[in-house]
Amino acid sequence: MARLSDVIEQFIKELMRDANTDMLEIQRNELADHFNCAPSQINYVLSTRFTIDKGYYIVSRRGGGGFIRIKKLDTDTRSYIGYLIFEYIGDSISQLDASRVLANIEEKGIVTPRERAIMEAAINGKSLNVFSPSKDVVRAKLFKSMLSVLITG
Amino acid sequence: MARLSDVIEQFIKELMRDANTDMLEIQRNELADHFNCAPSQINYVLSTRFTIDKGYYIVSRRGGGGFIRIKKLDTDTRSYIGYLIFEYIGDSISQLDASRVLANIEEKGIVTPRERAIMEAAINGKSLNVFSPSKDVVRAKLFKSMLSVLITG
């Protein structure tokens, strides 16, 4: 049974695809009405599925004629991966955040689903069954190392 | 009297056969209800009868609209990769041996050069900058984890 959040996510993405644009403005209440849900549900969808690390950027304005603008970041692969390696990931990264990044670069077509799954396997909690320096630190190293293949290979 | 676990196992397998598919999504509670048992019984069945080495792969998600996805693996490269995972690699593997395995599976066309490079990056010495002599142990875990992707994709 599809979750509402998933449906809304797809809806927004289709709107963008159909309009062949990387920028979309929505009306929160209108959208909520369309799906017959609480307006804050829209915020939930945006904050879980249209985050920076998934390649989206949100701007909004309240008041009369307010709106939510969703912008899909156009990411030259190299600089995006570079950003991930040199800025975003840092010295430590949680499994959840790493997974999000992976989902994002797969969606962008930067890695194949299988490549993504390989990386996922490497950085998941089970594999990193390491004490000593914290798990997240080892994960960050591993992850960056694998990502660098994408821009050097 | 047939054990409940066996009955559930058969039930799931029949569902897949009947639907003529190798992928099935179930609702844990629903299934438990159907058999009038504790939900965790389903986990037991899955974890004892639908394991990787038996050719199944499980993915799940919690929360509203959660599910358990059971995937039946195809048996082509499975036996070879299975051999690597369950027999060859064992609890520990050196970097050199791991590299050899990788070269081998690339040559066989089981992984692409890039996939191989990704794995190489994950298991090389630098990434595994874990103290302790357990480097080879961590490497084995990582490696097997990544390899398992190959027979689940």
Added chain:
DNA sequence: AATATTAATAGTCAAAGAAAGTCAAACAAC
């Protein structure tokens, strides 16, 4: 014109709800 008021938006946060996961104790089969 400047300022206050009102209506129209959107944001936040926490509680409730809806799954699935874990673990260990009790139980059964061999």
Added chain:
DNA sequence: GTTGTTTGACTTTCTTTGACTATTAATATT
């Protein structure tokens, strides 16, 4: 008596909802 099964209490994760807050634009008032 050792191994495999069943059960249930507790935990974790993710989603949905709603009450309350904050901001902005439009409008009315001075």
